[in-house]
Amino acid sequence: MTATFQSLAAHCGIAVPPMLERLLADGRTRYGSSREDWQANWFEYTLRAQPLLSCVYDLEWIDAANAAQIAEQWLHPRFQDGRGFLPFAISGAGDAYCLMRTATGEAAGAGMVWHDRGDSAMDAAGFEQFVFARLVESALDFEHLLDDFSPAQARECVLANLQAAASYLSDAPAQALRSLAAAAGPVADDSTGMIDEDVAARALSVYPAFESPRFAVVPRWECG
Template sequence: MTYESLAASSGIPLPSILVRLLADGKTRYGDGPADWKANWSDYTRKAQPLLSCAYDLEWIDAEQAGEIVENWLNPNFQDARAFVPFAISGAGDAYCLMATATGEVGVSLIWHDRDDSAIQAASFEHFVFEQLVESAADFEHLLDDFSPEQARECVLANVRAAAVYLPADLNLALEALISPQSLDEESDCGMISSEIAKAALSVLPAFEQERVAVVPRWLCDKR
């Protein structure tokens, strides 16, 4: 199983940025379970994998994605709608590539126990950008394992690592986000204010979230 085969079977093309992240090993957790267990703190703070600063997001490999499609987000279960999962939450909700109403490839978090979700980002690159902005505004979730200074280090490392993959306009917005004029040095839970975050997100084109009907995972074997 590969992401290329998942894309081909679903009819959903892989975004070029995701292809590059996969090829560069930027969605891997170290060099295997033992390496990750021994060195996860250093890896996380150094943006390995990318979006290590994000709240409740765990990258998955193609085999895991294929299992999710086979057992849950299968067009046969989901009224012919196709999905390509690329990450999960701690509860088993799936971050997926999906076709939008206009035929583009957007990103949705599909809840495992609800009968609907929403396409929340117009593209994969917008999704990555939004995750970085949200992490800069609120990194409280990192404080279970890191000091505020280390959490800032983690977010900054991710912003810099993402610069290799994101388009120029989004990189300019991220540079402005972490400029000395934007950073909040007083807060222990975030690097920027909500106003700065809102201004950063305003560079994205307007996108109205599309609601999507989803059969919950636990009902799929009963259809």
């Protein structure tokens, strides 16, 4: 049977958040219509926030089949002291961005699980906060985009993502992203960001402060 995020969620015991469900339904996690389409048009797609979070450092959305493979072969409760994970993206090194719950089954947060480290932590209390924080961080520091884009183009990419994400977020975070975009003026030729730390801190304060205790993770190569 073909894996879907809904079937994987039922298997993992972690519900697909409404925002992620909408992004999947709208095709906002896809890299073009095909591999060939993406290879030919990745520059324009990235500038237009396709997929969403195209401005974020080292994050690649994955499909349900890849998520199921990661959840089954590595981030499965039988390997991870009862903790459940629902992967939705990866880094270039194979680390997994996941929704995750505690061993006692408490509400899921979101964060990255390193493939080669013995512990991890939730980065955000939920998927929306995770997306919001990654976008604010990209506005603060877009240096990673400068290998392929000029500072003005990097700014365009981040702005497109802020505007696109605002239509998926709840009211207060959506307005915070719009305000952040409005505060971002033109950038210089040597710029590596479009807002300062004070603007970023004000934007991030729309969510309650969140800190997660670290927990043990069995590295990928030790599972199976």
